[in-house]
Amino acid sequence: MVEIREIEALIAVAEELHFGRAAARLRLATATVSHTIRGLERRVGGRLFERTSRRVRLTPLGEQLVGDVRPAHEQLRRAFAEARQAAAARTRELLIGFSRSIPPSLIEAVRVKVEKMQPGTRIVQVDVTQLDVLQYQKRVGLGLDAVVGWFPPGTRDRPATGMRAGPIIALDEPAVLIHPAHPLACSSPLNIEQLTDLTFIDVTGMESMSAPWVPYTTPAGRPIEREHRDLRYNEELFVHLVREHGRLAHLTTQGLSAAWPLGELVLVPVDGWKPFEARTMWPATAETSAIKQFAQLAGSIGRGSHQS
The missing domain is CATH 3.40.190.10 (Periplasmic binding protein-like II)
Incomplete structure (x- = not known):
């Protein structure tokens, strides 16, 4: 029985024609992708790729196999995408990267506030470093909807290029x-x-x-x-x-x-x-009403004790 990870490795190498780039695309080690392809070749009974120190290319057998499995792979991807959309219609998930220097009590207060005021929304907490927070505009590939971290005073008045900053969630001296x-x-x-x-x-x-x-x-x-x-x-x-x-x-x-x-x-x-400011930050190009609502509700936690 062929596994989906094997099909994904096959197609990634066929499209990239480079094991290192295919591995990076799949977020796997190069050795893992190479081992997967060798396993497929043993099961098929022939070489799927010609490898030299300078290039990688499909063999005729590899071209035939990729051409046969690609439509099924695309259909499977569409099926999972439609299933995710159907699930999202019932429960909307927001992936929020919280800096590890944010106190757990504050993270929990934000989660409870947002999920209470926005029924059907579930906050998925992702632990990130302060470097991830500061460089978030260059790391959108992490798949996060927004990050919450500590910022110097006045960040909302001068956010990083291409970024949006929400109201102050908390202040700390x-x-x-x-x-x-x-x-x-x-x-x-x-x-x-x-x-x-x-x-x-x-x-x-x-x-x-x-x-x-x-x-x-x-x-x-x-x-x-x-x-x-x-x-x-x-x-x-x-x-x-x-x-x-x-x-x-x-x-x-x-x-x-x-x-x-x-x-x-x-x-x-x-x-x-x-004092330093805990705020929500997100890319302007990925702004949605759900992210803006999250930022506003998170900011309302401390409203009244400071100005945002």
Whole structure:
């Protein structure tokens, strides 16, 4: 019995004529696709592709098989698409990427609010890193309808190109995550000018995105030191670096401890800095009424305690 994954691998390689591109399209390892094709060839009893170090092409047998199975594959895809549409007519799912630094209590409050006010809507939570949130406009292929994450103040007034930002869902005051042995660990709160006594982690290649979070100078014009690291922008790695390198610091939200286990690390509040904003963001080209309603309902959770 031939499996659907085998048919999909066959057609992908036939269309791409490249095992690596076919694997990327199917979100599989190249070795997995190659193994699948070899298995099909053994079952058919002949080679379906001619492979050299420079090219891949269909054999006559491969062309015949692809031509025979393609209509059935298309019919199967249409059947599943129609089934999804029928299911969506009864229950509308919204795939929302929530940054892992958003407290679980806030995520649950958003889910309950939206599903209560929009009967028939189900929120599917997808955990994403803060890098995914900041680069979402380049990562629409993730299949998410929108993301919810922390943004610098004023994001709605100047969203990333091609993006839409919803009302504020929550505000959280800034805090510096530092090692308990750091001289400033007992200072609470820190004055914004004291940030010059710290070295902040900066992600190589993301300087333009990180600048709104940690400006290069204080309001008095004093430089704020950075140390560049080649890593993904997510709170787990930042927590690890602060723990392993006592001189490094990370500017984050005071509520981080509700989302991540910080252990012995210390969160020191910062005076003189505007609070960070939790908002919904989505691509303008993919905007739908359901996404706009989600953003408005999520924003209504904190309405009255702040201005959006």
